[in-house]
Amino acid sequence: MTNVEKAEDLFRRAEWSYQDMRRALDAQFWAMALRRAQEVVELSLKGLLLLMGAHYPKSHDPAPAFLEVAKAKGLEIDPALEREISALSKDLAEKRAPSFYGEMPVTEEEARWAVEGAVKVWEAAKRWWKECLKGRCQP
Numbered sequence: 001m002t003n004v005e006k007a008e009d010l011f012r013r014a015e016w017s018y019q020d021m022r023r024a025l026d027a028q029f030w031a032m033a034l035r036r037a038q039e040v041v042e043l044s045l046k047g048l049l050l051l052m053g054a055h056y057p058k059s060h061d062p063a064p065a066f067l068e069v070a071k072a073k074g075l076e077i078d079p080a081l082e083r084e085i086s087a088l089s090k091d092l093a094e095k096r097a098p099s100f101y102g103e104m105p106v107t108e109e110e111a112r113w114a115v116e117g118a119v120k121v122w123e124a125a126k127r128w129w130k131e132c133l134k135g136r137c138q139p
Contacts, residue, residue, distance in 0.1 A: 007047045017036045042093070044122055045066040048070070075137050
């Protein structure tokens with residue numbers, strides 16, 4: 001399996017988690033919405049790292065690696081979005097397991113914040129994906 005094929009697989013998984021995240025939000029299943037939001041962010045960024053020819057970290061917070069590689073490859077990212085991605089990815093990576101296993105409560109406000117952030121990352125990731133496929137950030 002090539003890096004592009006692996007990246008495509010991660011993007012398909014991110015899209016699946018995105019749909020699941022929306023269903024969880026609609027069902028007011030706050031912990032699951034947060035968990036799926038975290039997966040959307042993680043899988044999207046890791047897929048992009050693979051597409052750019054880089055390895056992704058084995059942690060659940062790939063934002064630092066993604067932002068470093070994206071800059072090196074010349075991918076344009078608004079500084080405000082960059083800060084938002086960093087904060088979101090870090091926070092969700094820390095909350096993914098405790099929220100999923102009921103070790104911490106997740107409020108509606110937290111779930112909506114996570115989903116809103118994941119939507120921003122997903123939409124940006126799809127744009128960057130297209131740019132990368134056009135050769136803008138290939139290895």
